[in-house]
Amino acid sequence: MSQSATGAFDALFHENRKFPPSSEVTAHGNISDPAIYEQARQDPEAFWDARAREQIDWFHPWNQILDWKPPFAKWFIGGTLNASYNCVDRHAHGTRANKPAIIFEGEPGDQRVITYAQLLEEVTLAAAMLRHLGVQKGDKVAIYLPMIPEAVISMLACARIGAPHTVVFGGFSPDSLADRINDCGANFVITADGGWRRGKVVPLKDNADEAMAKTDHVKRCVVVRRVGDAAAIHMDPDRDIWWHDAEAQTRAAGTTDCPPEQLDSEHPLFILYTSGSTGKPKGILHTTGGYMVQTSLTHKWVFDLKENDVFWCTADVGWVTGHSYIVYGPLANGATCVLFEGTPDYPDKDRFWSMIAKHKVTIFYTAPTAIRSFMRWGDEFPARHDLTSLRLIGTVGEPINPEAWIWYHQTIGGSRCPIVDTWWQTETGGIMISPIASLTTTKPGSATFPFPGIDADIVDEQGDSVPLGGGGYLIVRKPWPSMLRTIWGDDERYKQTYWSRFENIYFAGDGCKRDAEGYYWLLGRVDDVLNVSAHRIGTAELESALVSHPKVAEAAVIGIPDEITGQAIAAFVTVRSGIVADDALAQELRAHVAKAIGPIARPKVLRFTAELPKTRSGKIMRRLLRDVAEGRVTGDTTTLTDPSVLAEIRSQYEATEG
Numbered sequence: 001m002s003q004s005a006t007g008a009f010d011a012l013f014h015e016n017r018k019f020p021p022s023s024e025v026t027a028h029g030n031i032s033d034p035a036i037y038e039q040a041r042q043d044p045e046a047f048w049d050a051r052a053r054e055q056i057d058w059f060h061p062w063n064q065i066l067d068w069k070p071p072f073a074k075w076f077i078g079g080t081l082n083a084s085y086n087c088v089d090r091h092a093h094g095t096r097a098n099k100p101a102i103i104f105e106g107e108p109g110d111q112r113v114i115t116y117a118q119l120l121e122e123v124t125l126a127a128a129m130l131r132h133l134g135v136q137k138g139d140k141v142a143i144y145l146p147m148i149p150e151a152v153i154s155m156l157a158c159a160r161i162g163a164p165h166t167v168v169f170g171g172f173s174p175d176s177l178a179d180r181i182n183d184c185g186a187n188f189v190i191t192a193d194g195g196w197r198r199g200k201v202v203p204l205k206d207n208a209d210e211a212m213a214k215t216d217h218v219k220r221c222v223v224v225r226r227v228g229d230a231a232a233i234h235m236d237p238d239r240d241i242w243w244h245d246a247e248a249q250t251r252a253a254g255t256t257d258c259p260p261e262q263l264d265s266e267h268p269l270f271i272l273y274t275s276g277s278t279g280k281p282k283g284i285l286h287t288t289g290g291y292m293v294q295t296s297l298t299h300k301w302v303f304d305l306k307e308n309d310v311f312w313c314t315a316d317v318g319w320v321t322g323h324s325y326i327v328y329g330p331l332a333n334g335a336t337c338v339l340f341e342g343t344p345d346y347p348d349k350d351r352f353w354s355m356i357a358k359h360k361v362t363i364f365y366t367a368p369t370a371i372r373s374f375m376r377w378g379d380e381f382p383a384r385h386d387l388t389s390l391r392l393i394g395t396v397g398e399p400i401n402p403e404a405w406i407w408y409h410q411t412i413g414g415s416r417c418p419i420v421d422t423w424w425q426t427e428t429g430g431i432m433i434s435p436i437a438s439l440t441t442t443k444p445g446s447a448t449f450p451f452p453g454i455d456a457d458i459v460d461e462q463g464d465s466v467p468l469g470g471g472g473y474l475i476v477r478k479p480w481p482s483m484l485r486t487i488w489g490d491d492e493r494y495k496q497t498y499w500s501r502f503e504n505i506y507f508a509g510d511g512c513k514r515d516a517e518g519y520y521w522l523l524g525r526v527d528d529v530l531n532v533s534a535h536r537i538g539t540a541e542l543e544s545a546l547v548s549h550p551k552v553a554e555a556a557v558i559g560i561p562d563e564i565t566g567q568a569i570a571a572f573v574t575v576r577s578g579i580v581a582d583d584a585l586a587q588e589l590r591a592h593v594a595k596a597i598g599p600i601a602r603p604k605v606l607r608f609t610a611e612l613p614k615t616r617s618g619k620i621m622r623r624l625l626r627d628v629a630e631g632r633v634t635g636d637t638t639t640l641t642d643p644s645v646l647a648e649i650r651s652q653y654e655a656t657e658g
């Protein structure tokens with residue numbers, strides 16, 4: 001664990017303010033008896049069995065709750081269901097038929113409200129269209145769209161016909177899209193002519209064209225018209241088709257009927273790529289039954305969802321938070337969800353607050369990095385709007401510092417809204433450690449306790465549970481329904497990454513401490529994964545992007561603390577002989593990384609160095625680079641091949657820093 005994480009924790013440990021749930025929230029809570037924790041602990045399978053019956057409509061019930069052949073789990077074996085049926089059909093015919101499922105606002109301010117009855121029509125037609133274009137059960141569909149209703153509709157349409165989707169964040173580069181298409185063998189792509197970002201068009205179709213030129217997999221590409229004349233689009237007549245034309249063709253062919261497929265509980269629902277500490281991003285595989293049970297249940301209990309809530313999760317559907325808490329969890333619960341294409345500061349820094357006032361949002365779920373930006377921008381922006389519709393607010397994606405928590409509570413939550421700080425990961429599928437709004441007394445900066453049925457713990461190097469008051473590695477001992485099933489196409493890497501640090505125990509990659517009352521305090525990653533603005537980026541990916549530049553010999557990347565983004569990227573680069581390492585090259589390399597991965601990966605700091613500190617076995621010692629960047633006296637350097645390298649780097653770093 002880095003020293004800075006431990007230092008931050010020492011400050012946290014003195015945080016002893018407590019916020020109990022109000023008696024009103026407790027009295028009407030979806031879950032009101034804390035005994036549920038103990039019941040679930042004694043018999044987790046019985047707990048999940050009961051929840052699976054309550055939460056989800058199954059075509060056929062399961063005959064076995066869990067099959068656990070470490071580290072491979074199957075849940076609700078023999079059960080069949082359909083995620084799109086649970087998110088749409090079952091709400092579309094009853095009292096929720098005219099209830100808004102999606103309240104969409106585009107960046108330019110255009111709005112669209114889609115009721116559950118309309119969503120059923122849209123999803124059915126889109127699913128029929130995909131079939132018409134040749135998509136079959138089991139085919140992979142890459143979705144590369146802005147935050148527009150078609151993104152949600154596409155995901156649900158894929159789920160309806162049993163075609164696993166892989167959503168690629170619209171901010172990722174053509175290379176990143178091509179890598180993902182190649183890795184999972186996606187034969188179909190759904191994209192748009194463009195998306196709006198701060199008044200400009202993001203050329204999604206151009207990017208997709210560039211990506212498709214790098215793969216032989218793609219047979220058809222469907223293009224949503226989003227920006228219209230603002231983008232000049234090239235259409236390949238054999239491959240590309242406009243979404244509206246494809247739908248019209250489907251109608252003309254009379255093939256619009258598309259009932260939900262009855263899918264096995266373990267049928268793949270989606271593959272979502274995330275960064276790891278080594279190699280290329282990993283395709284995290286989630287299946288249907290367990291994922292739907294846990295995402296819908298956590299959404300209902302953690303946020304204490306009520307029928308009239310307007311739920312707004314500000315994540316992009318390209319990340320797991322968007323999958324689980326914009327699409328599958330909330331829609332399975334028949335909730336009204338806000339979908340927003342834009343950014344918090346466009347056209348002005350009050351955009352989020354104007355959205356909350358306009359759409360009467362009651363539950364707001366965002367990332368600490370956004371909260372820290374809001375704090376810095378000042379209270380005048382939220383003060384412009386009526387935020388009294390809010391009754392509960394949440395955070396996800398990184399640790400929240402107590403100051404930001406208190407600011408969020410007072411300025412956005414009007415000192416009346418409970419805050420749920422939810423810890424989970426792409427791999428866990430759903431929330432794992434979090435308050436339950438109707439039960440839990442919160443402490444600013446703590447994600448509080450593992451959710452019922454989740455057997456999390458904190459262990460030392462040997463895998464032994466640490467006593468209260470201690471810290472170590474966050475692990476999960478027993479399988480949970482929405483856990484990843486494997487890394488797509490690489491069972492071995494799955495075992496190695498998650499289940500081998502401690503045998504047959506899930507290793508999350510996070511450091512954590514537990515206070516005297518058993519509250520969990522997350523400390524950030526303990527591996528070489530950075531968390532920049534609540535987005536995961538692997539140092540290995542960044543380094544390979546840098547060394548792909550012809551002027552670069554070697555590169556090492558570390559995270560440095562940043563007030564707004566949590567961590568920022570710092571790169572140390574050695575250039576090839578004869579190359580002049582100047583400011584222009586530094587700019588060129590930063591742009592090169594942004595182009596290779598996406599703008600979120602652009603290093604904030606880039607330093608040239610004659611050599612990198614390495615162990616005798618040739619491993620780059622990132623720990624020492626972190627010490628340099630954070631101005632610490634460096635620790636043990638005896639394993640270095642050449643200790644003088646470090647003094648050199650330090651003097652260079654400090655010279656350029658000032």
Ligand code: WTA
Pocket residue numbers: 274319320321395396397398399400421422423424425426427447508509510522523524525531534535536
């Ligand atoms: C971090 C996002 C502290 C953590 C859902 C984890 C958090 C990684 C929290 C997963 C939280 C997420 N407090 N840290 N409430 N939530 N993290 O896969 O380091 O994008 O391992 O999933 O984010 O990021 P991912």
